[in-house]
Each structure stands twice: as C-alpha cells, then as structure tokens.
Amino acid sequence: MVVNKKRIVLSNKIYPLFAGLSGDLIFYIAINTLFLTEVKHLSALEISSLTTISIFVMLILNPLVMKIINKIGALNSVRVGVTVLFLGAFLITVGNNYFTILIGSILYESYSYFKKMDTVILRKNLSFLKEEDKHLEYESKGSLIYAIVTMFTSFVSGFLFNLNNYLPMICCLIFCLINLFLVNFLYEVKTPNNKVIKKDKRKVKITHLVFLILLLFAVCYAIIDLGQNNSKLFIQYKLDSFLSLENVSIILTLIVSASRIVRVVANYFFITIYEKYKSKILSIIGYSLLISFVLILIGNFIPFKVFGIILMSIGFCLFFAIRDPFDNYIKELLLNNTKQEDHEIMINKLNFTRKLGKLIISSLITLILLKDILTYVMIFLLGLSCFSLVIVYEIYKILKKKKYA
Secondary structure, three states: OOOOOOHHHHHHHHHHHHHHOOOOOOOOHHHHHHHHHHHHOOOHHHHHHHHHHHHHHHHHHHHHHHHHHHHHHHHHHHHHHHHHHHHHHHHHHHHHHHHHHHHHHHHHHHHHHHOOOOHHHHHHHHHOOOHHHHHHHHHHHHHHHHHHHHHHHHHHHHHHHHOOHHHHHHHHHHHHHHHHHHHHHOOOOOOOOOOHHHHHHHOOOOOHHHHHHHHHHHHHHHHHHHHHHHHHHHHHHHHHHOOOHHHHHHHHHHHHHHHHHHHHOOOOOHHHHHHHHHHHHHHHHHHHHHHHHHHHHHHHHOOHHHHHHHHHHHHHHHHHHHHHHHHHHHHHHHHHOOOOOHHHHHHHHHHHHHHHHHHHHHHHHHHHHHHHHHHHHHHHHHHHHHHHHHHHHHHHHHHHHHOOO
16 A cells, blocks of 8 residues: 555645635625525525525435445545535525525535545544544644634625625635635545445444434534524524614624634634543533523523623623534544544534434424524523533543543
C-alpha cells in the first residue's frame, strides 16, 4: 500500500477550512425565510413543508445513501456532498415554482449525509499518523471558522439583500464553488483490505454505550436546534408586550449578534475547557442546556421586564455556546468507542438519528402549538433536557468503568 504522507498532512491542514466553509449554505441560512417569502413568494406553510418533506424523503432514502457511501468510499462521498450542496443552492436561487425549490431543498438536505464523511477521512488520516488525540482539536478549529464566517454573514446579509435580493444567494453559490475547489485537497488513507471491510459493514454491532450516544445526540441536538428557534420567538413575544416594533427589531438584532459572538468565543475556548474536564464536559454541556431553559422561563415570568429580557437573552446565547462543542465531542466519543472500519456507518447513523430526533420532537412541538401557547413548548423542552441528563449520567458511568474519565 503506497501512502502519500505529504498529501495526508496537507489534507489535515485544509480540513478545518473546508469543514468551516462547507458546514452549511453560507449566506442563505441568514436570509432563508426572507428570501423564500419576499423573492420566491412562498407562504409560511410552504416553507415549513420544504423542511419537513426534505427530512422525510432523506430518512426514507437513508439505506440507499449508505449503500452508495459504502460503494464509492468516504472521499468520493464528500465530493458528492459538496456537489449536491451547490446544485441545491442553485435550484433554490433560480427556481420560480414550489416544486423546483423543493428539489433544491431535498438536495440541500441530502448533502450532509455525504459530506459528513469528511470526519471519517480526518480520523483515518490521523490514525495513520498516530495522532488520533488531535481529532477533536481539528473539528473544533473547523467549527470556529464556521462560527466566524456565519457571524460575519449574519451582519452583512441583510444589507446585501436590501441592495439586491439575489446578492446573498450569489455569495452563497460562490462559497459552494470554493468548497468544490477545496475538496480536491482532501486525501483519504486507503486500508489494504478495504473491500472486505465494506462487506462486513452490515454486521456492525451497536453496543449499549453507542446506543446511548446516538440517543443522546438525537434528543439533545433537537433540543438545542428547536430551543434556539422557539426561544428567539419567545423573546420576541416578550419584547412585543412593552416595546414598539422598531425597538423590538433593533434589540433582537443585538441579541442575535451577541449569540454569534458567544458561539465564536465558545469554540475558541472549548479545547482548553475539554483538556481540563475531559469526559465531564458532557455533564457541563447537559447542565448548561438545562440552565438555558430555566433562565428563559424565569425571564418570561418575572415582573421586571428588562431584567427578564436579559435572563432570556443569556439563556438564548447558551444554546450557541454549547451547540458546536456538543456536536464535536459526541463525534469524538462515538469514534473512540467504535472500530475504525465501522466509522462510516456510525457517522451515517449519527446523522440519521439527528434528523429523526428533530423530526419527531418538532412534530410534537407542532401539536403543542395547536394550543398556541409557546410557554408549554419551552416547558416541554426543559423536560427533555432533564431526560438528557439521565442519559449523560448513564454514559458517564460506562466511561468511568472503562477508565475513560
């Protein structure tokens, strides 16, 4: 087996930049609802259905996706991922009817299933260099770059949109083209018995620890993601009760900007915190998630409105502080406790459970919102965060027995 060590080193150096720029549709995520309503003239129901249908379609197609990944390998899967990301962005940009935009949305949803294999490539390369302990550091650097880029785009996207409705999407497509260029610098170490490994992938055993990790990720990722969206709306309703629309808009912009800065700071210091607390970091993240909902609910109920908004804003920012560290640490934990030849299928299962968890919990939230009381949603998510702490405790006990802590 001939391995180009220089290309491995270059690939590892490029990885954080590639991961940061290909983490999502840059620019589009900042103005997606605005673009779809004002430019594409879609209703709120149509926009919601785009996400729901796209997630559902990809959950159904997941077995086929896994077969394709096994067939073409991790590196080609990443290439497919950034290609469908570009095609999805292109169709959303040029589409003039719901069906075309839906196809673009499905492609957008599918990209993560393929693109997430970049984690497997990094892990293989680091294993070859005997530097597995640096995996979390590389992932955190990628998250830091993503946080900085999205912070910048969140500041300028609205301005660009006002200049020309299509300017943010043009910038989005440019970033997609950059990803198509950067992916050529990634390099994957090939194992000598690669074909045998692929045949055995169907027999992957899910241990109790792996099951708990997947369950925790499915629940917590959904809580964080849906908590962000609903708490922002919750804060808006609170502001509406005593401020004018203009002031509400200004304060919300400041809160969102603060949350982006918090995300950058959290990613920057995460490795330092991790080195100090190791596996206890999962408990820290779990309690932070619980505290975020407690602050939001207390802020909503206390009579001192300004102080209440401050508490709710801190709770909102906590979601952004723990989002990337949680994602990166769970991947690290999963890969550390599974065989290298199983990593592709494990990352796919991680992505699958994330989508499934979000679909189930968002559906339950939709049912709760039929009563039109957002407070119940936050209490429901608070309850789920308590449940997640139980899973965290079980994982910690297993890790402690394995002398991982």
